[in-house]
Amino acid sequence: MKLTTPHMGTVEYLLTDLFARLGVDYMPPPPTTQKTLRLGLQHGPEFACLPLKLTLGNLIEGLDEGADATLMVGGCGPCRFGYYADIQRRIIKGLGYDYEAIVLEPPAHDFRQFVATLKHIAPDKSYRDIWNAFKTGFRKAQAYDRVDRAAIETRCYETERGATDRVREQAQALLAKTWSHHEVIEAETAALRLFDEMPRRDVTPLRISLVGEFYLLLEPFINFDIERYLGERGVWLERSVYLTDWIGPGTKNPVGGHPDEEVARFAAPYLEYRVGGEGQATVGHTVMARLHGHDGVIQLLPFTCMPDTIAKAILPTVSEREDIPVLTLIVDEQTGKAGVHTRLEAFLDLLVSRRRARAAASA
Amino acid sequence: MKGYLGVDVGSVSTNLVLMDEDLAVRADVYTRTQGQPIAAVQRGMDELVAQFDRSWDIAGVGATGSARYLTGVVVGADTVKNEITAHAVAALHTVPDVRTVLEIGGQDSKIILLRDGVVTDFAMNTVCAAGTGSFLDHQAQRLGIPIEEFGTYALRSEKGAQIAGRCGVFAESDMIHKQQMGYATEDIIMGLCESLVRNYLNNLAKGKTISAPIVFQGGVAANAGMKRAFEAALGTEVIIPPHHHVMGALGSAILAKEHVERTGRETAFKGFETSQLEYRTSSFHCKGCANNCEIAKIEVEGEVLARFGSRCGKWDVDSAESKRSMEPVFVVD
Incomplete structure (x- = not known):
């Protein structure tokens, strides 16, 4: 079996490590490009969201490169994402590809099924081997997430453009070399220290909280590389979701730092129910932003995304009552980078003048 | 005399303003971009110079609009700012206690909310250009009426015809239908204005509190029918500033003045002679890494002036112009 998976932020680091431990022949698809998007648009249903189309394109490109099996995550909650694995299997089989489509339930959703799927992929490994591989591999993926978090909290201070990216690469290289649990933890400490040791500008940056749909927040190809764009303009960032927090079996979200229950509690005055996907989390994080001293919130969602569309309708009220500016960006294949940059620039201007007005008022 | 130049290069029109030290407009130009931003800027500069009766010492230049970066490099701008901020600054200057700015341009429309002189919220249309200047232009052409007289026709109407304004394509077929039914052109035009205003308020302004003073600007503000429709829908007066079209x-001229005064820097303005130079633009894909960035290149007289679009910065030209205009860094002290 030669296995491929779609791209999704840092998932590749987790899977490369996990499959190396399990002795599975794993091959990530070629990097996501315009060609990937074209394939997804050509074969995907028009009104599905962009995540379906891009991951569909990834799978087709992976199969074209010689994979004979695909692994796609299923999903939790009433968001359509849960059906995508099956829809993609039907589309790709319809195109005449002969391969095995495997669906992986996230451990947070169905841990037993998750382990059973891994056992299917690596039949000669014992359950104990699989558990150990997952435990260490997952811990390592958390370290990658913490490196990403350090990067978005550091980039605004960098004295030279690109310095944070170089440090991030060094940090990832340290992690890539590790194998044992102990090595992972040591490398994580060393990797995070690299960020602390970077030379810093002495500035008080704007602080923005990035909230919204999971895939869009994680995948630079479709979010216009928003973290780098804002970071280079001197903005300190918080992101509402990290890969391991999302797929992990717990609800404490150790990387992002805000447990599901806490976020739901803050959302409750505006949205009491989980509406699928990240709908409630988007509202909760927006409410929390002001308390955390952030200047503004940016919500990212793919066009036709149901849960975050619900959140979008609620955010103007949250914005007004909590006194926190919110910019919503809806992304589909038609969305132009220039238009997004214009809105982001204007939003930063808005935040800067609010800061100045406040400073003037308190002086 | 000291003057400041503002250049706004949008999808449909290119506008230039010469402003004096008291922020008064001394000359202005409104010309079509026609898909050639550099040529439009050069033509605009020539037309602007032709309006002077004395020599002006340009102390600062600002660029805005969707071609702001390119324009910034060509004219040597001191500030390169997005059009939302530029429009808000100009509205604040004209009506200091403004709380709402309605702006409808060639291909986009915006709403900007301000409180106590600070922008608090804004929205810009996304994929649909129904109701913007291009659409009105097209309809005027179809009805055989010069766009400048569109408003006069609308004002002659006593009651606008019902036109479906949700989508430009449907609005057009609805207008044709009303024409075939024998409605007066005046009523159809007024009906179109009303439906476009409805569309604007239902989409762009959805969930936003519109409160007076309201300023209506952009090329479409010249259309008296649109002003009348906005006033009817909002139930309050809508102010159209004298220089609404620019x-x-x-x-951007005001922003340039503020910038030059704050930094004490000499202007980067390249002079009105740039209108005589020959610029060449081209693009290529960088093969340096998997990012496959598309790099746009702009040359003048064989010298590379700027390259835009690389993520890593390896193609950036190390010139004052590109540094000044490429990377606005928002650092709050």
Whole structure:
């Protein structure tokens, strides 16, 4: 079996490590490009969201490169994402590809099924081997997430453009070399220290909280590389979701730092129910932003995304009552980078003048 | 005399403003971009110079609009700012206690909310250009009426015809239908204005509190029918500033003045002679890494002036112009 998976932020680091431990022949698809998007648009249903189309394109490109099996995550909650694995299997089989489509339930959703799927992929490994591989591999993926978090909290201070990216690469290289649990933890400490040791500008940056749909927040190809764009303009960032927090079996979200229950509690005055996907989390994080001293919130969602569309309708009220500016960006294949940059620039201007007005008022 | 230049290069029109030290507009130009931003800027500069009766010492230049970066490099701008901020600055200058700015331009429309002189919220249309200047232009052409007289026709109407304004394509077929039914052109035009205003308020302004004073600017503000429709829908007066068609350029001139005064820097303005130079633009894909960035290149007289679009910065030209205009860094002290 030669296995491929779609791209999704840092998932590749987790899977490369996990499959190396399990002795599975794993091959990530070629990097996501315009060609990937074209394939997804050509074969995907028009009104599905962009995540379906891009991951569909990834799978087709992976199969074209010689994979004979695909692994796609299923999903939790009433968001359509849960059906995508099956829809993609039907589309790709319809195109005449002969391969095995495997669906992986996230451990947070169905841990037993998750382990059973891994056992299917690596039949000669014992359950104990699989558990150990997952435990260490997952811990390592958390370290990658913490490196990403350090990067978005550091980039605004960098004295030279690109310095944070170089440090991030060094940090990832340290992690890539590790194998044992102990090595992972040591490398994580060393990797995070690299960020602390970077030379810093002495500035008080704007602080923005990035909230919204999971895939869009994680995948630079479709979010216009928003973290780098804002970071280079001197903005300190918080992101509402990290890969391991999302797929992990717990609800404490150790990387992002805000447990599901806490976020739901803050959302409750505006949205009491989980509406699928990240709908409630988007509202909760927006409410929390002001308390955390952030200047503004940016919500990212793919066009036709149901849960975050619900959140979008609620955010103007949250914005007004909590006194926190919110910019919503809806992304589909038609969305132009220039238009997004214009809105982001204007939003930063808005935040800067609010800061100045406040400073003037308190002086 | 000291003057400041504002250049706004949008999808449909290119606007230039010469402003004096008291922020008064001394000359302005409104010309079509026609898909050639550099040529439009050069033509605009020539037309602007032709309006002077004395020599002006340009102390600062601002660029805005969707071609702001390119324009910034060509003219040597001191500030390169997005059109939302530029429009808000100009509206604030004209009506200091403004709380709502309605702006409808060639291909986009915006709403900007301000409180106590600070922008608090804004929205810009996304994929649909129904109701913007291009659409009105097209309809005027179809009805055989010069766009400048569109408003006069609308004002002659006593009651606008019902036109479906949700989508430009449907609005057009609805207008044709009303024409075939024998409705007066005046009523159809007024009906179109009303439906476009409805569309604007239902989409762009959805969930936003519109409160007076309201300023209506952009090329479409010249259309008296649109003003009347906005006033009817909002139940309050809508102010159209005297230089409503060049507010973006005025805003960027004000921003340039503030910048030059704050930094004490000499202007980067390249002089009105740039209109005589020959610029060449081209693009290529960088093969340096998997990012496959598309790099746009702009040359003048064989010298590379700027390259845009690389993520890593390896193609950036190390010149004052590109440094000044490429990377606005928002650092709050």
